[in-house]
């Protein structure tokens with residue numbers, strides 16, 4: 001059932017090219033001119049009156065929401081808030097009649113997310129669910145559903161569910177941007193062409209596995225690690241740190257790179273592993289200067305950037321190159337080596353990779 005892989009997590013990591021392809025299938029027009037989402041029967045009035053989006057989720061699905069916020073705001077100019085479901089439920093969120101609530105849940109059974117959905121519906125909000133499980137509670141109760149076709153995810157650590165959630169959020173952002181007239185056709189075509197190439201890029205990035213395994217073995221005894229990045233690379237840092245903590249039990253902290261000197265720099269000492277993500281062109285130089293700050297404290301820096309970036313080599317100890325894509329789509333690709341890093345670190349430490357201590361696949365309690 002693990003298809004020859006030693007763990008479900010590794011199998012699911014390697015399934016990502018297929019999962020991404022399945023999630024895209026039938027949703028991009030052949031001439032790459034537009035997104036088709038027949039599951040949404042949204043009128044022009046509904047689309048035009050949308051003036052706020054609240055994305056609600058937990059854990060890794062919340063991290064997908066953080067990327068979704070950046071992309072939706074960029075392409076649609078609708079203000080988007082991303083909320084942790086267990087927080088959202090107990091606040092009094094500021095909503096308008098035109099607020100769309102999007103819940104993201106791999107399992108579709110996470111109690112806090114489901115309760116947030118029910119509360120939003122009770123307040124009269126329109127709720128769209130992005131879920132991986134057809135017929136799950138979240139899928140049944142939402143007004144609209146977009147399925148991520150990742151297939152069953154067994155390992156507790158979420159991998160292919162995350163990348164396919166990102167794909168759906170990109171499709172949705174392009175869809176809304178085009179229908180609202182905030183996204184030019186040329187730009188939409190460029191994004192859709194790059195989306196269509198993601199399965200191939202995901203396939204290529206899996207070739208970094210031996211290099212990542214070597215880092216993981218070297219760092220298996222580390223006490224603390226840091227993941228830094230700016231913009232959507234910061235969202236990636238959060239996801240990379242969660243994955244590492246969840247299954248290897250190595251302490252990992254994610255920091256917006258510019259925040260380091262507001263306290264964290266005190267924790268960066270000789271040999272501390274820092275994984276620095278630098279895929280965002282407009283933030284590149286700023287991230288590089290943050291990398292120099294941690295290097296000056298003798299951290300061991302692994303830089304993650306697009307293939308072809310020679311500049312990075314001079315500032316870090318090691319570089320991990322990922323296939324180039326549009327910066328906005330980088331998370332789908334860069335997360336894969338971060339998943340592998342967590343996986344190999346957990347294996348090196350002899351942990352139960354698929355069933356980390358004290359965690360459940362589907363959290364149906366508060």
Ligand code: M6R
Nearest residue numbers: 059060061105106107110157158
């Ligand atoms: O099924 P859900 O997407 O609602 O689950 C949410 C979180 O419990 C989940 O993403 C969790 O953070 C993962 N185990 C992280 O790998």
